[in-house]
Amino acid sequence: MILHPPILALVLASLIGCGLIAWASLFAWRLLARWDLASGAESQIALERRTYLVSTVMAFVMAMQIGALVLFVFNADRMAAMFVGAMCAVGTLNASVYGFPALYAKMAMFFAASLWLVADHVDGRGRDYPLTRFKYRLLLAIAPLALVEAGLSLAYFLDLKADTLTSCCGSLFTPNKDGIAAEMASFDAASALGLIAAALLLAGGTGLAAGSGRLPTGVLRVASLAHGAASLFVFGAALIAIVSALSLYVYEHPHHHCPFCILKREYGYVGFALYLPLFAGTALGAGGAMLRTLPLPASLNVALPSIAGGLARASVAAFALFAAVAAAIVWRSGLILIGG
Amino acid sequence: MLELADVTKLYNQGRPNEVAAVRGVTLDIEAGKVTVLTGPSGSGKTTLLTLIGCLARPTTGRVRLNGEILSGLPEKFLADVRRRTFGFAFQRFNLIAGLSALDNVMLPAYPLGPPHRRLTARAMEMLANLGVDHRAATAVENLSGGEMQRVAIARALVNDPAIVIADEPTANLDGALVGQFLDIVATLKARGKTVLMTSHDGRISGAPVVDRVVAVADGRIAEAAA
């Protein structure tokens, strides 16, 4: 293990987050067995009280996870200097077999926690807490993920050694190799940009439909679900577009396909401007769709559709921001990949 | 306006020291009237008041406010009903020391989030109505007993509640102040407020402004006098 302040901070965050979620899921277990809102018994009142703590704790964990995800990537980039062969975050992540799995687990945690927060927020709007059971089942589903995430992060950092030889983005994101990364890089720029444009249009259209209040309920619901699916599509398409086209525009270099180097200072941290709206938009879109997969409780007749609509609109706004940043990158770049 | 149907409240449920503070009470509180709960201490009248005022949920039984069932509401919504419907004045005033009279009066409105200027103006108006606006900036621990009580009442009224609840309002007051308090109650009644008090003070239960006296004994309603 390398004693490095950001690593210490990340390990600390992982352990705190994992501990808090483990505790919350123990509580979820008890709650699912005993929850009965109609009862005025002291045990029920105590349970209700504790849900305040769980909500606060989860919001805290979520905020921490967002910070940790950014810090994790940022730190991986910075630590590249310590590994032979590493030039950016890819090299650092590759320095241990646990590197990329840890990153994926962190991303999964981010989405899971944001879905939970959406459920929690909506639940609190219904006078009979109609989503409580759903919410705590979801929490029980998230708990193993949190354990895995903390385990992978810890394994990754323990496994890191400064004298490891690693391979970097140049060898990973090369079109004529095997593996997902190479597959992503082998997309040609025009079709990748076409794909993301189509995905964004789809997400925009469904999102605006889901966010407009004037459509019939059934249509709104379908639009919401479609928007959720489209959001996931945008996420995938955006990653492909970043690897196979957008990063090239940023580096102004026709063969540099790295999705991490764009987070560097040399490129004005433009990667953060791409990834943050992308993650936010996907989480919001998926959250809105998740609400619509549930049977509509009577007490949320008004609140749930309006929140789901609001989430869809916010998701569209985030994607629009992503599209604007991407367009600006292509526009300002000195590199011409298509036509010419 | 406010109905209790077969309401029970147990404390320390399931433990050896379980107490039934209220047992099977059914009670109607009429709008616009002044009702006094009397009874010896330990009779359960204060617990009854907390159930009526949505400070606690009954263990069994129903509480209805204007037809809406409150007894099954989670605390979050109960608190919302409480701050919009009830104003509380407590036996020991329960003002927060260290804050000014004005800040104390404004506190119940904080969770509702009204514009600050409007809230300040309203709190000043409340203090002025009760004749203590000149003490607005004074820390409450420096007020006299009568002033404290007025500030406490101003605080109870700041959210413009339909129902004002007072727990032993005169327990710490001397004779002259009791009269003043009854005058305030009369004003409230004239403005259409429902007032509910507990008291074992004969000067209160016997006052002409009181419409109804309910005697509570051993967690039950003993008699209801007109």
Added chain:
Amino acid sequence: MGAWATRQRYLIDFAALSLWRHGARSLGLWLIYVLVVFVVASVILYGAAIRREANAVLDAAPDVVAQAMRMGRHEMSTGADIEKLRGLRGADRLEGRLWGYLYDTSAAANFTLQVPSGFDPRFRLERGEAIIGEGVARLRKVEAGKMLFLISPARRFLKLKVKQVLPLGSALVSSDLVLVGEADFRAFFDLPAGQYTDIAMRVRNPAEVGKIAEKSLLALPGHRMVTRADMRRTYEAIFSWREGVLVALLSGALLAFAILAFDKAAGLSAGERREIGILKAIGWDTGDVIGMKLWEGAVVSVGAFLAGTVAAYAHVFLFSAPLIEPVIKGWSTLFPRVTLTPTVDALQVATLGFFTVVPYLAAILVPIWRTASADPDRVMR
């Protein structure tokens, strides 16, 4: 302002009032908090600045240094070795370096005697002339134009006229230097002609450094090749490690502080408990109280973070970090006196924020909730 924002502002109002009312106690705790942040931040900022400085400076260092090894120890290289490297394609500006240590008994410090390479005319020295670093000048109390006397381990005597003192701004790399001419150097250390301490090499194409180092190793099997990346990693490792050890130790202090915060949040006085009960009775919800308390925690921790960091910035970059310098740089008789180039790096600041805000908030969450879930009817009982 939306209703949500107005409400939050009221909650901050109350949080501020309650901090104010418990002024002395809150302030005392807060100052300890600031102090802890200040020390950690100083360490982190200083470590980052010195690493950046080392990195920037080493940018100009030779690409490869070839050193002869004999039985695991450093040996002299010879002119023949240099000639063998001269044949390599891509190797540019190749020269034998002459440098060595001299323990100067009168200053009780190690000086580095070096012969400047012939490439820069500014450093051309005649016999009896020297250019010295700032530290040497300070310890030996000499200045340009004065004389400097050195005694070799073999009791050889060297009398030098100081031609120039290297500028203070470059002290980090030059403080201990005594630059002398080649003839003086060889005579002083009794070093035969044609022997060199090691060989410095610059490579035309930076991408080929690894290749050239490999080829050099084939050409000179008894040598070892120190590349610029090796030098960088050495310094990166030293400073990161020192910084990490310090932060790990200090995180003990942070932990202790988190426990203190937990204890303070958990050990509410009866009066404060009563206050919370009153708030709840007059219409506050558990969520409002938690919100208010979290604002209080956020004001305290973010405030401490900002105050501590800004103070640390001033400490490190305006006052040269007198409090933590010895730990990071180490102690030395001959210490370069430099103010580091100010740098603040987002990763460092984010890390510091994590270290200060997260443990504090984590520690107070449960006590806050416990406080906030007091029974509202408590005040009536």
Added chain:
Amino acid sequence: MTAPAPFRASTPVFRIAGGLVAAAIAALVHVAIAPGEAARLEGERALVEALDLTDLALFTEARYGRHRSQADLHSAFQDGPMLAEHFPAGSMVPPARGFPPAGFADGEGE
């Protein structure tokens, strides 16, 4: 009726927070303008380039001398053959005052 805005307890909190943020921004501005720093660093680099220097002049008291990166990796007193020494030069503790024979100086006083 234009009463002055009533005092709010959060106002000083915001002021202090604003002050701290301003101080932080001032620090960042100080970083950006850092008087003369760029020139100093350039001079330092030029010196390194001209003299073929390889190391910082920090660890002059280490047992392998100042040139950290040029040290023998296998020298007899090193802790481990491939180990980068983490505390080259004494940390914090200078030698005992009375120890060195007369005539030694520590560069600080006399």
